[in-house]
Amino acid sequence: MAEKRESWGSKLGMILAMAGNAVGLGNFWRYPYQAAKNGGGTFMIPYFAALIFMGLPLMLVEWNLGRYGGKYGHGSLGPMIYLQAREGVSPKTAAILGGICGAFAMSVTVLVNSYYNHIIGWTLGYAWLSITGAYMDQSISTGEFFVNYIQSPGLVFTFWIIALGALWLAVSGGVAKGIEVMAKFMMPTIYVVGAILIVRTLTLGTPVNPDWSPLKGLEFVWTPRWEDLNWNAALAAAGQIFFTLSIGMGIMCNYASYLKPDEDIVLSGFCTVSLNEMAEVIMGGTIAIPIAYTYLGIDGMQAGVGLSFISLPNIFRVMGGGQIFGAFWFILLAFAGITSAVAMYQYLVALLEESLGMPKKKAATMIFFLYILVGLPVCLEPILTKTADLAYFTEIDNWVGSYLLVVLGGIEIIVAAWINGKNTLEQINHGSYWKIPTWFYKIFMQIICPCYTILIVVMSTFDYMKAGYFKMIPSFVANSPQLVPWVNGARVVMIAVFTFGFIQAYKTIKRHYGVELESGQVSIRK
Amino acid sequence: MSGTSLAFLLITWGIILGAVVITLSALLKHEKGNS
Secondary structure, eight states: OGOOOOOOHHHHHHHHHHHHHSSSSSIIIHHHHHHHOOOOOTHHHHHHHHHHIIIHHHHHHHHHHHHHHHTTTTHHHHHHHHHHHHHSSHHHHHHHHHHHHHHHHHIIIIHHHHHHHHHHHHHHHHHHHHTTTTOOOOTOOHHHHHHHHHHHHHHHHHHHHHHHHHHHHHTTTTTTIIIIHHHHHHHHEEEEEEEEHHHHHHHHOOSSSSSSSSOOOOOOOOOOOOOOOOOHHHHHHHHHHHHHHHHHEEEEEEEESSOOTOOOHHHHHHHHHHHIIIIIIIHHHHHHHHHHHHHHHGGGGOOOGGTTTTTHHHHHHHHHTTTHHHHHHHHHHHHHHHHHHHHHHHHHHHHHHHHHHHOOHHHHHHHHHHHHHHHHHHHHHHHHHOOOOOOOHHHHHHIIIHHHHHHHHHHHHHIIIITHHHHHHHHHTTTTTSSOOOOIIIIIIIHHHHHHHHHHHHHHHHHHHHHTTTSSSSSSGTTGGGGGHHHHHHHHHHHHHHEEEEEEHHHOOOEEEHHHHHHOOOOOOO | OOHHHHHHHEEEHHHHHHHHHHHHHHHHHHOOOOO
């Protein structure tokens, strides 16, 4: 099985695809509003702490899980976790751990993409509307325009299907000829368009208020306010690190499974993180926030999720060349989204190939229809209820798109650093150009990262309890009874996908390593 | 921009850009050496 697996065409293509996996909507859409909402400079302190203490170690762990699993012919997370966990616990316990992680990864790749693909569709739609100047009419507020957009079946469905079609095309082309080729085109384009937008942003001047300028916006982000540090900012920062690096999802592991067994992972992992941070901190932080500050002042920093789709179009309406720069902005978002969504898509295709032996094109087509099925509630809710609360989307994002990532990251680091122990260090350093020193492994990966991740899981749990997310009727729909069925529907879907994911992952492990589960001894090695 | 903010920005950007250049060029160098 291992001999038949695909592999990356070139190192540069692989790095661009890996960076594309990480560089996504999180960098340009989520990061600016998270940073703005959580106090700018106050957010940056826990952000960098989370990057160094959790992000980097987990990135190495996921690359290693993937490359090691790939050697055994696996592209999905369940068997990868099993292979490492069996070194420290009984094969049966390892299989259960693998089943749980496989279920989490399936939940993320199925359900996060159920709304993520829609956001890509919105960005494509808004790119088109920017070119045609559709939202330039100042008689209608951009908030109202956005609500009208998500309640328009024609627009929503058209651009959603286009986004899904682009993903299908890339995945069905294969790892080297589809995903890699796409990354080689889209990633440089993202950096070039990002650079153009930065130059335009920094030359905006003070068109509204002499005290509102791009530099003031940058000052807001880069003034470290130690006295304002708080748990909310720390949790938001940790969540952002997981989302932006695409860790705790299983998709980095899947891409790494296409590496050859002796290929470097340390330098490649660091390179991926660096390219992602360049796109996020330098580009994401120097476009949306300074633009919003220049035109809206400090109030523009409170826009939240609406920063990209509501606040910025307001500005594109009045800035010189707004139509063109609006189109650039939304194309940038779309490309970033596609390069990440394709990794989630690919994970599920690999899973079908691995567990059912299905040909790639057929698997890609099946996932295309699966994404339509799971994405329907996201777009039908605003259309049918004539609301814009996106309760189904919010419920899925709260649990699968945020909480589960940290929990899965926690299990991964415990399996790798504590259960697999020293073997993980040897595996990581095998074939790598840069070697991880033992002291770094012990301090960062065996002590700080697991403890930090467990702390974040515990604090997030308290935070969710306080926010009322555990209630039968969560707080965010308490005053909108018509949305309660959508939230309950989301919960049923999440439980169903998780259960199916567990069974699928456990069965895959049992099919490959049944002998070990029965004997309680590790006997299959490659 | 205040001195502290500017210093925070420049140091962070410098580290990130430096990391991109160092890791990318090292990878490409090794790739060239292997081919």
